[in-house]
Amino acid sequence: MRKSNYTFYDLLKLYKLRAAARGFSPKTVRATESNLRMISQFFNLETKVRKFREEDYKKFLIALRKSDYSRETMYDLNATLRKLINLARKQKLVKFDFSETGNIRLNNSEEYKLISGEDFRKIREYFNERGEREFEFLFLLLYYTGIRIGEALALRREDFKIYPRERDGRILVNKSYLYEFKLIKEPKNKKNRVVPIPRAVAKLFQETFEKTPVGERIFQFSPNAANLALKRAAKVKGVPEFHCHSFRHTYISNLARKRVPLPVISSVSGDTQKTVLSRYSHMFFEDEKLVLKALSAAEYAAKPEGYRS
Numbered sequence: 001m002r003k004s005n006y007t008f009y010d011l012l013k014l015y016k017l018r019a020a021a022r023g024f025s026p027k028t029v030r031a032t033e034s035n036l037r038m039i040s041q042f043f044n045l046e047t048k049v050r051k052f053r054e055e056d057y058k059k060f061l062i063a064l065r066k067s068d069y070s071r072e073t074m075y076d077l078n079a080t081l082r083k084l085i086n087l088a089r090k091q092k093l094v095k096f097d098f099s100e101t102g103n104i105r106l107n108n109s110e111e112y113k114l115i116s117g118e119d120f121r122k123i124r125e126y127f128n129e130r131g132e133r134e135f136e137f138l139f140l141l142l143y144y145t146g147i148r149i150g151e152a153l154a155l156r157r158e159d160f161k162i163y164p165r166e167r168d169g170r171i172l173v174n175k176s177y178l179y180e181f182k183l184i185k186e187p188k189n190k191k192n193r194v195v196p197i198p199r200a201v202a203k204l205f206q207e208t209f210e211k212t213p214v215g216e217r218i219f220q221f222s223p224n225a226a227n228l229a230l231k232r233a234a235k236v237k238g239v240p241e242f243h244c245h246s247f248r249h250t251y252i253s254n255l256a257r258k259r260v261p262l263p264v265i266s267s268v269s270g271d272t273q274k275t276v277l278s279r280y281s282h283m284f285f286e287d288e289k290l291v292l293k294a295l296s297a298a299e300y301a302a303k304p305e306g307y308r309s
Contacts, residue, residue: 006093008045008052011084012036014091031185034178035080038073049093052085070223071245072148072188073178115143115250119239126233133208135229138219140204141171142244145195146251146269149223149244150176151187157212162202169202170194173270179222191270256280 006014012033019029036045042063043056060081064074088094115123120143127136141152154177162169174192175184187193197205209218226244234241248269255265256276266273 004048004050006049006088006091007047008036008049008084011049011088011093015084015087018087025186027186030183031076031178032080032083034183034185035077036084039077039081049088052088052094057081057085070149070227071243072150072176073223076188113240113242113246113249114253115242115246119237119242120250122237122239123230123233123242126237127229132229133204134219134221135226137201137204137208138226139230139247140201141197142247143250144198144201145171146248146255147171147173147195148176148188148248149226150178153177153179153217153219153223154184155218156215157210157218158214160197160205160210162206162210167199167202169197169205171197177217187270189270189272193267193270195268252276252280 015032016029019032039045039060042060047056061078064077067074069077085094120139123139124136127133127139138152141147142149151173154175155171155173159172159174160169161171172192172194173187176187177184212218223244230244231241233239252265252269252271255268262273262276265271265276269276271279
């Protein structure tokens with residue numbers, strides 16, 4: 001086939017050939033296929049790649065931001081399209097360079113919208129009063145672990161380990177659930193991790209979900225249903241509206257405030273240290289004082305006995 005006739009479907013075939021040659025995992029290839037099917041909701045994949053312009057890409061981004069997809073899904077779809085268009089550029093099928101265009105960004109007030117302890121107490125109270133245990137447990141889990149909504153929806157009973165003596169536990173985060181296509185895939189950044197859970201989470205899990213059948217996912221609703229439930233609770237309880245991803249920002253920000261070391265935050269969140277620093281640098285502004293305090297103590301310890309400055 002002449003390159004001038006390549007469609008986005010043909011571009012996917014080319015990607016698969018390269019993926020096979022470079023030893024990409026089957027999960028990565030399947031995720032790319034699934035993401036492209038979702039992208040087809042925004043423009044026709046039979047479009048000739050050579051006719052795809054920067055303005056078409058910007059229209060895709062505008063439509064994506066207006067969709068009901070979670071931030072995680074928006075990031076994934078955007079990354080997939082950029083990956084395929086970069087492949088098209090290498091084949092000289094498109095000319096425009098969007099290296100400075102089109103990352104899914106939110107303004108600071110949205111990006112760092114944090115949930116106060118009091119607001120979270122009211123949100124949990126709302127679902128507890130109505131006996132909506134699944135939603136209560138989901139938001140409790142998100143608040144105390146910072147996992148992404150797709151990672152939460154993928155959790156099964158066997159991913160929980162409870163320590164009866166300490167009355168706390170941990171969860172294994174090694175997959176994410178793409179609800180729209182009923183697909184289990186690797187977590188974002190392909191980082192499997194173990195996240196500790198406090199007593200409140202362990203207790204509600206044991207009371208309500210410990211007898212979930214092995215292999216069955218604990219949560220059976222969609223990310224959109226979770227966000228709508230959160231919006232409903234906020235309206236009734238008179239608290240600001242939050243998105244499921246707000247719990248993740250709150251979790252990481254709370255760890256930073258409590259001076260949890262950066263490598264530990266990176267380990268439990270699945271983000272790189274560089275990403276944590278770039279997004280939450282405002283939470284580390286007093287670290288230089290800790291450094292000076294430590295150096296001051298070291299300087300004092302190094303002074304000879306009887307030395308006066």
